[in-house]
Amino acid sequence: MKRLIEHGRVIDPASRTDDFLDILIEDGRIAAMAAPGAFETLKRDAQVSTISAQGCIVCPGLVDMHVHLREPGEEYKETIATGTKAAAAGGFTAVACMANTRPVNDNQSVTEYILEKARREAVAAVYPVAAMTVGLKGTQLTEMGELSRLGVKAVSDDGHPVADALIMRRAMEYAGRFGLTVISHCETTSLSKTGTMHEGWVSTKLGLGGIPAAAEEIMIAREASLAELTGVPIHIAHVSTAGSVEIIRRAKEKGIPITAETAPHYFSLTHRAVTGYNTLAKMNPPLRTSADVAAIKQGLHDNVIDAIATDHAPHSILEKDLEFNAAANGIIGLETALSLTLTLVQTGVLDLSQALAKLTCNPAGILKIPAGRLVVGGSADITIFQPDQPVVVDVQKFASKSRNSPFDGWKLQGQVIMTVFRGQTTYSA
Amino acid sequence: MPLISLTQKDLLGIEDLTPEEIKLILDTAEMLKEISRREIKKVPTLRGKTIVTFFFESSTRTRTSFDIAAKRLSADTFSLTGSSSSLTKGETLLDTARNLEAMNPDLIIIRHPASGAPHFVAERIKPGVINAGDGMHEHPTQALLDMLTVRDRFGRLDGLKLAIVGDLFHSRVARSNIMGFTKMGARVTVAGPPSLIPPFIQYLGAEVAPTMEEAISGADVIMMLRVQNERLQGAFFPSVREYAVFYGLDRKKLALAKENALVMHPGPINRGVEISPDVADGPQSVILDQVTNGVAVRMAVLLLLIGGRAGEKAN
Numbered sequence: 001m002k003r004l005i006e007h008g009r010v011i012d013p014a015s016r017t018d019d020f021l022d023i024l025i026e027d028g029r030i031a032a033m034a035a036p037g038a039f040e041t042l043k044r045d046a047q048v049s050t051i052s053a054q055g056c057i058v059c060p061g062l063v064d065m066h067v068h069l070r071e072p073g074e075e076y077k078e079t080i081a082t083g084t085k086a087a088a089a090g091g092f093t094a095v096a097c098m099a100n101t102r103p104v105n106d107n108q109s110v111t112e113y114i115l116e117k118a119r120r121e122a123v124a125a126v127y128p129v130a131a132m133t134v135g136l137k138g139t140q141l142t143e144m145g146e147l148s149r150l151g152v153k154a155v156s157d158d159g160h161p162v163a164d165a166l167i168m169r170r171a172m173e174y175a176g177r178f179g180l181t182v183i184s185h186c187e188t189t190s191l192s193k194t195g196t197m198h199e200g201w202v203s204t205k206l207g208l209g210g211i212p213a214a215a216e217e218i219m220i221a222r223e224a225s226l227a228e229l230t231g232v233p234i235h236i237a238h239v240s241t242a243g244s245v246e247i248i249r250r251a252k253e254k255g256i257p258i259t260a261e262t263a264p265h266y267f268s269l270t271h272r273a274v275t276g277y278n279t280l281a282k283m284n285p286p287l288r289t290s291a292d293v294a295a296i297k298q299g300l301h302d303n304v305i306d307a308i309a310t311d312h313a314p315h316s317i318l319e320k321d322l323e324f325n326a327a328a329n330g331i332i333g334l335e336t337a338l339s340l341t342l343t344l345v346q347t348g349v350l351d352l353s354q355a356l357a358k359l360t361c362n363p364a365g366i367l368k369i370p371a372g373r374l375v376v377g378g379s380a381d382i383t384i385f386q387p388d389q390p391v392v393v394d395v396q397k398f399a400s401k402s403r404n405s406p407f408d409g410w411k412l413q414g415q416v417i418m419t420v421f422r423g424q425t426t427y428s429a
Numbered sequence: 430m431p432l433i434s435l436t437q438k439d440l441l442g443i444e445d446l447t448p449e450e451i452k453l454i455l456d457t458a459e460m461l462k463e464i465s466r467r468e469i470k471k472v473p474t475l476r477g478k479t480i481v482t483f484f485f486e487s488s489t490r491t492r493t494s495f496d497i498a499a500k501r502l503s504a505d506t507f508s509l510t511g512s513s514s515s516l517t518k519g520e521t522l523l524d525t526a527r528n529l530e531a532m533n534p535d536l537i538i539i540r541h542p543a544s545g546a547p548h549f550v551a552e553r554i555k556p557g558v559i560n561a562g563d564g565m566h567e568h569p570t571q572a573l574l575d576m577l578t579v580r581d582r583f584g585r586l587d588g589l590k591l592a593i594v595g596d597l598f599h600s601r602v603a604r605s606n607i608m609g610f611t612k613m614g615a616r617v618t619v620a621g622p623p624s625l626i627p628p629f630i631q632y633l634g635a636e637v638a639p640t641m642e643e644a645i646s647g648a649d650v651i652m653m654l655r656v657q658n659e660r661l662q663g664a665f666f667p668s669v670r671e672y673a674v675f676y677g678l679d680r681k682k683l684a685l686a687k688e689n690a691l692v693m694h695p696g697p698i699n700r701g702v703e704i705s706p707d708v709a710d711g712p713q714s715v716i717l718d719q720v721t722n723g724v725a726v727r728m729a730v731l732l733l734l735i736g737g738r739a740g741e742k743a744n
Contacts, residue, residue, distance in 0.1 A: 201632035205444075207544035207566030207601060210628065277545030323522060323543040325564070 001049060002026045003423065004039055008053025008384060012060055013357035014373035023058065024048075025380040028423035032376060053384045056417055059356050061093025061124075061381030063372045064334060065363035066158075066183075066237055066261060066309035069095070069126070072113060073102025078314035078401045080114065081121040083334075086312070086400035088123045088426035090334040091416040093381035094364070094371040095124055095312075098158040099131040106131035106142045111150050123426040125381070127369055129154045129183065132171045136160040141171055148178040153367045156183035158237060159284070161219060163189060169226050176232035181367055183235045186219035186244070187211075187285065196325055198271040198286040206274065208324060211286050213241040220244050224251035224258055233257035235366050238311050240266045240285040242295030249304045259366050260299075261307040264333060264340035265406070267296045273406060279320045279327035280406040283313070297349045300358065307363040308355075310337045314402030332400050339391055339412035346413060352387070380423040389415040399427075435733040439551045439558040442567035443609040451613060455577050457729035458722070464501055465724055475504035478735055479534040483526075484561070485511045485541045490696055490720060491561050491571070495538050498727035502736075507534075522546060523553060530554040535735045539563075544601075557734050565599050571695055572605035574726040576613060578719050579650055582691055587614035592644040592686070593635070594676060595654030595703050596661065598625040602695045603654060607635045620644035621654075621676055624665045641676050648686040652693045653678050653703045669702055679705040683713065691715050 003025040010021040010033070022039055024032040032039075042048050069083040078086075080097075087095050097114065099105035105114065111128050118126035130147045132155040134140040144155055155175050161184065162168045168184075175182045192215040197203050199210020220236055224247060227234040236248060239262045251258045265283065270290050273281035281287055299305040313330025320327050341359060344350045350358075364372030371381060395408040419427040435450060443451070464472055480499045484492055492508070499506045511525065522541070529537060536557045539547040544564030551558035562568040580586055591610050597603045597619050607617050611634035619630060620638045630637060638644035645651050656672060666672050678692065692704075692714045700706045709716060 199628055201629035204627040204629050205604075205633060207564050207604060209565075212628075277548055321523070323541070323546040323549045325543040325545075 002031070002042065002047055004043065004048050004050045005053050005058055005382065005384065006039070006050055007036060008056050008058035010058045010374065011353055011356055012374040013353045014060070014361035017374070018353055023374070023382065025420070025423045028380055030374060030376050030378055030380050033374065051384070051418065053417070056384050056386050057352070058382060058384050060360040060372050060374050061383050061419065061421060062091045062338065062359045063094045063363045063369070064092050064310050064312065064337065065096045065307060065367055066263070067095045067097050067312040067334065068100065068314065068330070069097040070314055071101065071117060072110065076401070077316050079121070080117045080126060082399065082401045083312070083314070084118070084122040084124040084126065086332070086334040086398060088419045088421065089399040089416065090336070091338050091383040091385055091419050092334060093124050093383065093419060093421045093426070094127065094369065096127040096129050096154060096367060098129050098156060100136060100159050104131050104136055106134050106136070108143065108146055108150055111147055111152060115151065124421055125371060127153050127367060129156050129158070131155065132157045132175070132182065133162060133167065138162045138164055138167055141174055144175055144180055145178050148180055152180065153369055154181035154183050156185065156237070158183065158185045161185050161187045161189060165222060165226070168223070169230060172226055172230045172232040172234065176230065179368065181235055182232065183237050184219070184223050185237045186216050186223060188215045188218045191215040191218065195286070196282065197274050198288050200271055200289055202271045202274055206277065208274070213243050213288065213292070216241050216285050217243040217247055220247045224248070224256050227251070227258050228254070228256045231257070233259065236260040238263050238266065238285060238309070239296065239299070239305055240288050240292065242292045245295045245299035245304055249299070249302070252304060259306045260304065261309040261363065262296050262300065262305050263309060263311045264337050265331060267293055267300070267344065268340050269406060277324040278406070279322060279324055280331060280404055282324065282327050282329055283311070283331055284329040297344065300344065301349050306358065307366060308337065308341055308358045309363060310334055314400055315404045316402060320404050330404070332398070332402050332405050335398050335400065336393055336405060336407045338385060338416060339414040340407070342387055342414035343412065345387070380420055382420040383416060384418040385414060385416045387414050389413060391415050440569055440730055440734060441548050441551060441558065441560045443569045443572050443605045443612070444567065446612070448612050451573070451576065451609060454573055454726065454729050454733060455580060457733060458573070458577050458725040461728045461732070462725045464728070470501050471503055472501065473503045474732060474736055475499070475502040478504040478536070479507070480504045480536045480538065480731065481507045481509060481529055481534045482538045482561070483509045483511070483529065486562070488540055488561070490723065491540065494720070494723040495561065495727050498724050498731055501724070502728055502731060504731065522550065526550045526554055530556060536731065559730060559734070562601055564601065565604070566601050567605045568601040569605050570723070570727055570730060571602050572609040573730070574719055574723040575606055575652070575693060576609055577722045577726055578693065578715050579691060581718070581722070582715065583649065586610060589615040589649040590647060591615050591617045591650045591652060592648040593617060593619045593652045593654065594641050594644060594678065595621050596625045596656055597621050597630060597654065598627050599657070600654050604633060606652065607633045611635070618644045618648070622666045622672070625661070642682060642685055645682060646685045648690055650691045650693060651678060651683070651686055655695065655697065656699055656703050673702055677703055677705065678708050680708060683708055689713070693719060695719070
């Protein structure tokens with residue numbers, strides 16, 4: 001069965017396309033893209049079903065390079081099935097899932113389990129990010145060579161930053177040999193130790209231990225130096241501070257192979273959101289100040305920050321309905337990412353194509369995965385969305401198993417109309 | 430129009446109180462002091478009311494003070510202790526609170542090592558909650574008794590200069606007092622080792638002085654904070670000995686304050702560390718008055734929260 005997406009405005013940042021085009025899908029692949037009406041003769045043939053994208057943007061399926069799917073081990077929070085359903089509802093067709101599952105994804109059998117589960121149940125492409133060190137303990141390297149043979153594209157000890165600079169150096173050198181992308185959650189834990197939120201006037205007022213911006217910046221500076229030393233590219237996860245943006249900017253200017261992502265909450269919320277001990281505003285890195293938010297936006301505008309990734313971190317009420325100190329870090333993000341990113345377009349921070357690049361070809365390029373672009377002959381992973389449609393975020397309607405979003409009730413614009421993965425509809429509004 | 434009662438269900442922090450409400454509590458406490466001086470130290474005002482103290486941290490003063498306050502008003506009191514170590518999982522805190530709620534108490538008084546824990550409980554249960562100290566956040570009844578003690582001596586709080594010296598970082602007493610005293614028109618200056626001054630403390634209304642001497646010069650009130658030396662020595666300052674040199678209150682430093690300046694301490698004190706024995710026991714010390722006033726302030730708070738039309742009943 002052929003499918004035809006017609007009347008849409010096609011934006012493919014990778015090929016700098018922004019035009020009205022119809023897209024013909026055949027056998028799960030993009031068979032052709034042509035000016036509107038080019039497929040009229042085919043349409044008369046009953047073998048084509050049409051999808052109207054009238055008034056909508058048609059873009060490559062979104063790519064989220066930083067999610068937690070919780071499977072194996074914490075299936076009560078999320079599974080590969082529900083997590084990818086949430087991805088599809090948010091317009092994503094590919095996700096990279098972090099290694100902090102139970103057991104940790106630090107070996108071939110866990111990776112194989114995730115890939116096998118994904119093959120059977122996922123409605124988006126799942127790229128497991130393997131641990132860089134065994135057990136995320138920062139001492140012994142994982143079998144990156146074997147893992148890369150299974151299809152692993154990236155390694156990271158996300159959430160458990162490698163404190164030892166020598167181990168980090170060796171991990172980067174070794175990963176570089178296999179072309180693996182090294183992703184670093186930058187946090188100097190000896191400095192952030194007792195902190196549960198950003199160190200600032202809000203933490204002082206609430207009597208909560210602070211995590212200074214320097215805890216993140218020190219390690220980003222280290223990673224930039226190691227990337228320069230080893231020549232192995234480093235990708236910085238969830239950048240949250242103005243100082244971090246500056247360090248990455250300078251490193252890029254120097255020609256150091258460094259890329260970076262931020263998450264929608266770091267340009268949408270500040271540490272004020274914690275007021276009232278709101279555990280839905282507890283994340284790591286923590287929400288920062290309005291000056292940091294402004295710098296993150298500027299960094300996105302200047303392409304110092306290459307990608308927007310959600311750090312989708314599902315937690316149940318068991319981890320969140322607690323006193324602040326005891327609550328877990330993290331929020332879910334797959335189903336709000338696009339509309340939050342579109343606020344940057346609406347406020348003139350990014351143009352639409354630039355915004356979409358950060359959700360498609362840029363993260364795909366960093367991970368070196370075949371996604372995030374519309375290519376004839378390539379997989380038909382396509383997202384159709386209405387950029388101006390008002391939406392009220394309702395966590396109760398989320399496809400994710402978890403509800404831990406601070407954006408519940410927010411009025412935003414931008415609605416995913418349809419998500420197509422390998423030619424099949426995985427979400428339809 | 431003077432206030433005659435508190436409208437809120439809980440007393441969680443000084444932050445939530447208006448200057449009028451603080452004045453009401455202090456005035457009520459003033460009136461209730463007399464009960465504690467009677468031969469029969471008991472009035473029937475809260476007869477039939479049940480008050481639970483629910484402490485997850487050790488405490489002598491505060492717990493006893495609340496207990497005596499409740500008993501002098503004829504309330505029935507019950508105590509629960511939770512070892513905070515077995516309560517790292519918050520569902521236990523909430524479950525315990527809900528179990529308590531099911532026994533229909535009128536008021537639950539909570540002390541907990543996690544900042545915000547009483548707020549967390551208060552939002553989820555019907556009975557009123559009094560915060561008896563939460564982590565590094567607030568200790569409202571301590572600030573109220575401190576304000577009462579100072580007002581007793583000076584007849585006012587407005588325009589006074591208060592210096593708070595020591596470990597402000599870990600101190601809920603300091604945070605509540607900074608907010609309380611500044612709300613009542615006093616000026617608050619803080620001093621301590623820079624490693625123990627919380628960042629952005631000036632956002633709460635305090636000025637930060639570079640030295641203790643500068644903070645206490647011309648002060649009407651000096652409030653010394655306890656140094657938990659076993660935990661802090663080495664990591665936050667080099668030694669207790671050096672701490673005492675720079676941040677301990679002795680007679681020589683005390684002479685920098687106003688002649689009639691009051692010396693306060695929330696207790697328990699480390700004699701010879703943050704305060705020298707002669708100053709702690711000296712004529713300017715009101716450390717024991719603070720304890721006495723603690724009972725009166727807590728009686729006032731209990732009465733205003735669950736005593737119905739408060740002021741009238743007390744007479």
